[in-house]
Amino acid sequence: MALAVTTVFAVVPLTSPASATTAQPRPAATDSARSAAAPDVDISRVQGHLTQLNQIAQSNGGNRRATGNGYRQSVAYVKGKLQAAGFTVTEQTCASGCTPGAGPNLIAEWPKGDTSRVYMFGAHLDGVSAGPGINDNGSGSAALLETALVLAQQNPAMLNRVRFAWWTDEEQGLNGSRYYANSLPSTERSKIKAYYNFDMIGSVNGGYFINNLNSTASVPMKAYWDSLGLRPQENIEGQGRSDDYSFQRIGIPTSGYATGASARKTSTEAAKWGGTAGRAYDPCYHSSCDTTSNINATALNRSADGIAYTVWHTSVSGGAVTSAR
Template identity: 75%
Template structure:
């Protein structure tokens, strides 16, 4: 997750080769009614969706080990402009292609740091392409260290979910798209470029975007972006089922790759376990850990290594991603 800097919001009225978003208020009554009926149908289907599979956290940790080895071979980091990032892209891409995905590298041709590597986009070719549920995580890290929690954790959990979907190959009623973003640490640049590159029609097809950034903090809490939104409902339901009593991700608001989607009017949510903010006494009582200490004591530091991973939290996040994906996209009986 990037540090908190001022971010220029996406203007919905500016055409950047991708059209403008239509105003919801201007839609005819019959169009609004059609969308409402479609939303109701999707909600009903979600209730009837089969249970998601368990995502093997051992395999998630194996992806983290590969990302750690990549950093070690490339100056100790996976910064977006370095070979460590490009090798990370190659690793994720290779695993996805072997599982049957068609994978696209999207060069960030404007707004990114000079020399930044590409976004990586993978879509499973089933389900209604007019109803896309998108799941993303930034793959780059800071130059100070290998970036295992920030954000190897989100990237690895997302990768194993994509591989699990391919292995299970369920019948999908909606389309699922995965993304690994470049240049997040320098200002959300990769995801912002992606959103700008979409036409208004393409943006309207994305029903929700889910973001995963720092989901294995060693002193972490259980946080959900926009926790009261309809997009967040399946994510909250899963963590509620574990008795975790998650809270709103106030620390991460506007600081990760869900923000460009949110600014473009696309519903967003996601999991996080916290960065440099400090755990309260009430949170320590509820979740364990140390009150008054940072959620991630190695945030943006050289010690963000494989030792800086909360495997229990990582497992809960990976399984919650799967639950959300199955609820939103897998066809019921």
């Protein structure tokens, strides 16, 4: 997750009053059937991707910053897995607004489902120079990758189109996702019904936070964590600090999971979720100790399964779609 900045942008409403009233889910019975079909993502495989990203960092000066070879090798690793699974994969060079020398965005689309209704899931793949960036944001990147691979392996009938993205240059100001979002023609922009972001989802002292908790787009994300009794909270710390903001600014509904960065866990949160009150959610935030040892496997597992639940809920055929518009 990028550091907080002082630049202020106008906030685009997540849903208009009209859109909030026009979302028409289909019968709950079919919706439950599809949600029940959502797979359990194997946490050991997610951790395997994290091990690979950590090794890439250690072989490239200890980091995966957007301008370095560690980032480019991370892109190659993710791209190779996706191509082998049958995704349509493209690299997008950030032609303006990115740090000079930054590597590409990586976009992968599953070639099934209605192309006029796209649900997009993203995470930034770059890290800071200080460390390997395993929680920030190998965690989101690895969970997203494994969810995509499970989708390809199960190959279900698709109702809507699913597009995955791994962003460059987030740590320098959300630059890769901003370039992508701002480059979308209006016709393509209107096809994206919601964007879901995953940034730091395995914090060792973390909580369970959802971006735009009460928005229509957040319904499946909240439903999954509610089913685990987690009682998630609004992601206040992350507002405007990760790639969902690039989509929010152009009027696309957004949500996503996070487990916390440098803010400190409150006593109320510790009583609800466990962990240590008064300690940062991620004590290794933007530090050299952000390695594979800096991961809460339980939080990561719950996040990965929630991502899969949301993919199935929004896009897999055979049940209701809770429309974000």
